[in-house]
Amino acid sequence: MPPRPPAASPPSSNFIADVSRFLGGFRWAFMPLGLLALVAVGVHSAADTLDDRLLAVVDRADSLFDALVGRYDVTAPMVEWLSLESRTRLARMLALAWELSADLVLALPALGYREVRAPVPAEAWRAAMGQQEARPSWRALWTRCLRRPTPMRWLRPLATAAVALAGACAVARLVQGTVYLSWRELMGDSAADVAARGLALGTLLGVLVSLGWRAVLRNLQAADAACEEDGGKGAFRRGLVGCAVVVPLAVAAVLDASPVLSFLR
Amino acid sequence: MFPSRAKGLLDFCMAVLCLWAAYHHTPAGALVRRGAAWATGTRSTARPLLAYYDGMTGTSLSEPLVAPEAPLARPLTDAEALAWGTHLALKGLDVRARQPVLALATELGVSSTALLDAGEGPDAAKKLHAALEADFPGDEARLTALFAGRVPARYALERVTAEGGVPTLERLAGQLPPGFEGASVGAAQALALATAFGLAWPVHEGARVSSPFGERLHPVLGTRKMHTGVDLSVPTGTSVVAVSAGVVRRASEDAVNGRVLVLDHGRGVTTAYCHNSELVVTVGQRVERGQLIARSGNTGRSTGPHLHYQLELASRPMDPLKFRTALRTAAAQGLTP
Numbered sequence: 001m002p003p004r005p006p007a008a009s010p011p012s013s014n015f016i017a018d019v020s021r022f023l024g025g026f027r028w029a030f031m032p033l034g035l036l037a038l039v040a041v042g043v044h045s046a047a048d049t050l051d052d053r054l055l056a057v058v059d060r061a062d063s064l065f066d067a068l069v070g071r072y073d074v075t076a077p078m079v080e081w082l083s084l085e086s087r088t089r090l091a092r093m094l095a096l097a098w099e100l101s102a103d104l105v106l107a108l109p110a111l112g113y114r115e116v117r118a119p120v121p122a123e124a125w126r127a128a129m130g131q132q133e134a135r136p137s138w139r140a141l142w143t144r145c146l147r148r149p150t151p152m153r154w155l156r157p158l159a160t161a162a163v164a165l166a167g168a169c170a171v172a173r174l175v176q177g178t179v180y181l182s183w184r185e186l187m188g189d190s191a192a193d194v195a196a197r198g199l200a201l202g203t204l205l206g207v208l209v210s211l212g213w214r215a216v217l218r219n220l221q222a223a224d225a226a227c228e229e230d231g232g233k234g235a236f237r238r239g240l241v242g243c244a245v246v247v248p249l250a251v252a253a254v255l256d257a258s259p260v261l262s263f264l265r
Numbered sequence: 266m267f268p269s270r271a272k273g274l275l276d277f278c279m280a281v282l283c284l285w286a287a288y289h290h291t292p293a294g295a296l297v298r299r300g301a302a303w304a305t306g307t308r309s310t311a312r313p314l315l316a317y318y319d320g321m322t323g324t325s326l327s328e329p330l331v332a333p334e335a336p337l338a339r340p341l342t343d344a345e346a347l348a349w350g351t352h353l354a355l356k357g358l359d360v361r362a363r364q365p366v367l368a369l370a371t372e373l374g375v376s377s378t379a380l381l382d383a384g385e386g387p388d389a390a391k392k393l394h395a396a397l398e399a400d401f402p403g404d405e406a407r408l409t410a411l412f413a414g415r416v417p418a419r420y421a422l423e424r425v426t427a428e429g430g431v432p433t434l435e436r437l438a439g440q441l442p443p444g445f446e447g448a449s450v451g452a453a454q455a456l457a458l459a460t461a462f463g464l465a466w467p468v469h470e471g472a473r474v475s476s477p478f479g480e481r482l483h484p485v486l487g488t489r490k491m492h493t494g495v496d497l498s499v500p501t502g503t504s505v506v507a508v509s510a511g512v513v514r515r516a517s518e519d520a521v522n523g524r525v526l527v528l529d530h531g532r533g534v535t536t537a538y539c540h541n542s543e544l545v546v547t548v549g550q551r552v553e554r555g556q557l558i559a560r561s562g563n564t565g566r567s568t569g570p571h572l573h574y575q576l577e578l579a580s581r582p583m584d585p586l587k588f589r590t591a592l593r594t595a596a597a598q599g600l601t602p
Contacts, residue, residue: 024273034280037287063517070520088580177442262427
């Protein structure tokens with residue numbers, strides 16, 4: 001049975017719709033990259049608030065190490081491995097490594113983002129024949145999270161939601177600053193201020209509505225697929241290291257890097 | 266909220282904005298920029314990767330410029346220290362990063378040549394600070410205004426206020442869009458230098474400098490090594506005081522530094538005190554200027570009772586004597602054998 005030709009798209013009504021339809025043809029390229037970028041921006045916003053705390057941790061660890069190796073003449077020169085100066089550099093290197101690791105855990109799955117059209121009745125036979133691979137819906141994923149909870153199924157999507165919120169705030173802040181400072185001479189102070197605030201708020205909402213939930217869903221899908229692959233106790237142990245990497249960043253993202261209300265003041 | 270027929274356009278715009286932000290403001294973006302520059306054989310404009318976590322954004326202070334060419338004749342007031350810091354930081358900036366300051370100087374009738382001159386520079390910088398003080402009473406906001414311009418500084422200050430925090434230089438710089446990195450570096454360096462000029466001395470003023478800052482033949486190891494602080498010859502048990510208010514970042518003991526304290530004074534300034542016989546403060550404790558923090562000694566790798574005092578600006582060791590007045594320095598060094 002030949003597939004029925006798809007229903008003709010409605011005739012274009014205006015320029016925006018035409019542009020939108022044209023750009024929609026490239027969603028396979030810009031949506032995964034947009035998700036990846038949003039998560040990367042959010043992860044950096046969170047990591048940026050942690051570098052001072054990392055410095056304190058490095059200081060403590062170095063104190064303990066120096067006290068330990070300083071007990072014996074043979075190991076005493078090792079005290080100088082990490083000078084007072086180089087500890088700050090080490091703390092920043094750790095922050096960088098942490099951020100890039102979190103990018104791998106949270107942002108990389110975004111590259112696997114694919115959009116599928118809702119099955120139309122005429123082609124339902126494809127799904128029935130197993131020829132069309134459909135990704136589980138929100139409802140199916142949620143049900144599995146409740147019935148077969150694992151750290152990966154819960155923590156990865158929640159961490160993604162946290163960094164996506166921080167990322168949206170960072171992008172909105174950049175938009176506000178850029179618009180205000182570049183449009184001020186053109187439009188005047190008050191008008192540029194209003195435009196910048198409006199666009200920042202619009203960006204914050206737009207990023208969350210357009211990309212935020214998709215980033216969470218994509219991570220939930222990736223986590224679910226990984227857990228399904230292992231099953232049983234293996235699913236519980238799967239991705240624990242990744243969770244340990246991203247959870248502190250997610251907490252920092254929510255507490256220190258998501259000034260949502262500041263865009264309303 | 267948004268017409269469904271414009272969904273593709275909305276998604277595209279949001280994705281582009283996120284890519285723009287990631288490209289300019291994340292280390293991952295910097296890696297991509299470097300990779301692209303390498304592939305195309307061009308020069309990358311991305312900052313060093315570690316500078317993305319640095320309040321001082323760019324980190325290195327250029328050694329010949331940080332200290333005044335001639336020793337200071339008298340102790341500086343807070344306003345004078347800020348002016349000196351501004352003048353020295355400005356000299357270290359590239360031409361493009363200096364533009365907002367020079368534009369402000371022209372607007373206020375201050376000669377840009379005078380601003381960079383070793384003799385007149387601090388006075389010229391003081392005039393700029395005085396002109397901005399009414400609008401920006403806080404040092405950090407004023408330095409942002411000076412190095413980035415009044416409008417960007419006012420905007421950044423409003424944003425930080427909206428977020429509900431203290432307007433530190435790092436937070437103010439975080440509000441500015443791409444293009445202000447050089448200004449943020451200048452402001453941070455000026456603040457660190459100004460803070461260094463305002464530091465007290467950890468022991469009594471007359472303490473002899475037994476080993477100055479710089480490369481030397483190590484008295485124990487017998488090899489040439491960089492001496493990253495100054496050794497102050499004082500008897501065991503001499504009171505060591507905090508040179509400025511700060512937080513104890515480290516209080517520990519090891520075979521090289523002996524009983525060592527590290528104080529973080531904020532604004533990119535850290536001081537360390539080594540070879541003490543006793544530490545009287547603990548990690549995380551807040552200390553005030555002049556507060557007793559330790560008693561000097563002869564612990565660790567040391568040939569006699571002394572205090573090793575180290576000053577770091579933007580995580581880089583600097584000669585503490587360069588931030589003292591000529592009178593005090595001469596008094597301390599005059600006794601050196």
